[in-house]
Amino acid sequence: MKRLTKFAGLAAVLGVAITPAAAQEKIKIGVIVTTSGPAAALGQQVRDGFALAIKDLGGKMAGRDVEIVNADDELKPDGAVTKVRGLLERDKVDFVVGPIFSNILQAIHRPVTENKTFLISPNAGPSSYAGKECNPFFYVTSYQNDQVHEVLGKVAQDRGYKRVYLLLPNYQAGRDSAAGFKLDYKGEIVEESYTPLGTLDFQPELSKIASLKPDALFTFMPGGMGVNLVKQYKQAGATLPVLSAFTVDESTLPAQQDAAVGMFGGANWAPNLDNPQSKKFVAAYEAAYNGVPGTYAMQAYDAAMLIDSAVKAVKGDLSNKDAVAAALKKADFTSLRGNFKFSANGYPIQDFYLTKVAKRPDGKFQTEIVEKVFSDYGDRYAKDCVAK
Numbered sequence: 001m002k003r004l005t006k007f008a009g010l011a012a013v014l015g016v017a018i019t020p021a022a023a024q025e026k027i028k029i030g031v032i033v034t035t036s037g038p039a040a041a042l043g044q045q046v047r048d049g050f051a052l053a054i055k056d057l058g059g060k061m062a063g064r065d066v067e068i069v070n071a072d073d074e075l076k077p078d079g080a081v082t083k084v085r086g087l088l089e090r091d092k093v094d095f096v097v098g099p100i101f102s103n104i105l106q107a108i109h110r111p112v113t114e115n116k117t118f119l120i121s122p123n124a125g126p127s128s129y130a131g132k133e134c135n136p137f138f139y140v141t142s143y144q145n146d147q148v149h150e151v152l153g154k155v156a157q158d159r160g161y162k163r164v165y166l167l168l169p170n171y172q173a174g175r176d177s178a179a180g181f182k183l184d185y186k187g188e189i190v191e192e193s194y195t196p197l198g199t200l201d202f203q204p205e206l207s208k209i210a211s212l213k214p215d216a217l218f219t220f221m222p223g224g225m226g227v228n229l230v231k232q233y234k235q236a237g238a239t240l241p242v243l244s245a246f247t248v249d250e251s252t253l254p255a256q257q258d259a260a261v262g263m264f265g266g267a268n269w270a271p272n273l274d275n276p277q278s279k280k281f282v283a284a285y286e287a288a289y290n291g292v293p294g295t296y297a298m299q300a301y302d303a304a305m306l307i308d309s310a311v312k313a314v315k316g317d318l319s320n321k322d323a324v325a326a327a328l329k330k331a332d333f334t335s336l337r338g339n340f341k342f343s344a345n346g347y348p349i350q351d352f353y354l355t356k357v358a359k360r361p362d363g364k365f366q367t368e369i370v371e372k373v374f375s376d377y378g379d380r381y382a383k384d385c386v387a388k
């Protein structure tokens with residue numbers, strides 16, 4: 001404070017104005033994701049992708065140093081509220097980035113936005129905040145939850161699968177996934193099974209699938225759930241086509257390995273996407289973390305670049321919340337996925353792909369783009385958003 005006072009006095013003598021950015025402390029960003037338990041790999045990808053972006057920015061935004069404050073939500077909604085209040089009240093963060101899971105987002109959304117702090121979700125995108133409940137302090141750099149599942153519904157319809165079994169976790173994102181799949185799929189849903197979030201034993205469901213003999217299985221089982229499901233599926237000798245979202249991706253493939261090869265997914269990006277910024281990101285991520293980045297890491301990197309674009313637009317002065325919101329809404333940055341802009345609700349308009357798990361020549365596993373399914377695709381709830 002003494003140094004700042006002396007600087008202020010000197011500036012007054014010299015007739016130099018002190019900009020708000022020069023007078024303020026570091027920009028503080030709280031990152032709250034799941035980094036313990038079976039889903040830890042997902043949160044770690046977010047942390048790593050976000051940290052890589054801050055490194056690429058030289059640790060600064062608009063000349064101000066950036067400090068990241070990490071928190072583990074432990075996949076516990078009540079605990080996440082306590083953690084996020086600590087970020088807001090103790091750490092006084094300027095932005096909150098997170099979480100992975102929609103039930104955690106639903107727990108922390110109100111505490112963050114009512115505090116007039118910007119909440120940037122690098123993954124969870126529930127329908128509940130995409131329509132009438134949209135909020136000027138909430139932005140998503142991933143997707144609206146339904147959309148990646150819509151990809152698989154359209155693929156199932158286009159490929160003529162007449163009977164499909166749905167296997168999903170029993171929480172908001174699981175229900176959103178079913179809704180998304182059914183938008184374009186007009187065939188028969190032979191069974192719609194919901195398991196408790198965190199389920200690791202799928203033998204009852206696999207037995208039912210074997211008895212019903214559907215044409216394909218559609219599933220959404222992120223993290224450790226997906227690891228166990230894929231392994232048990234292969235051990236059971238099942239050969240049905242598997243259409244999935246987040247069940248086989250770069251967060252789960254190191255554990256699933258050969259058991260996942262050939263399984264399909266829906267995504268807004270894959271590590272083999274052919275554009276310069278994505279190629280540079282993938283190479284830098286693999287060099288830094290010795291692993292293949294998934295959409296979690298990519299969306300977190302974009303979240304950092306989105307925040308940077310807004311901070312630059314307001315010249316480092318975050319005091320005018322309306323100006324920051326307007327800058328975030330412009331999304332004036334180069335997304336790793338290419339085409340990217342926001343709908344009125346703060347959810348992206350972007351391309352979506354069918355992906356397939358492949359084993360690379362170096363022995364690592366990754367998802368690879370098979371075909372583009374949707375172009376410049378926005379979610380169906382944005383028309384109901386009037387708050388932004």
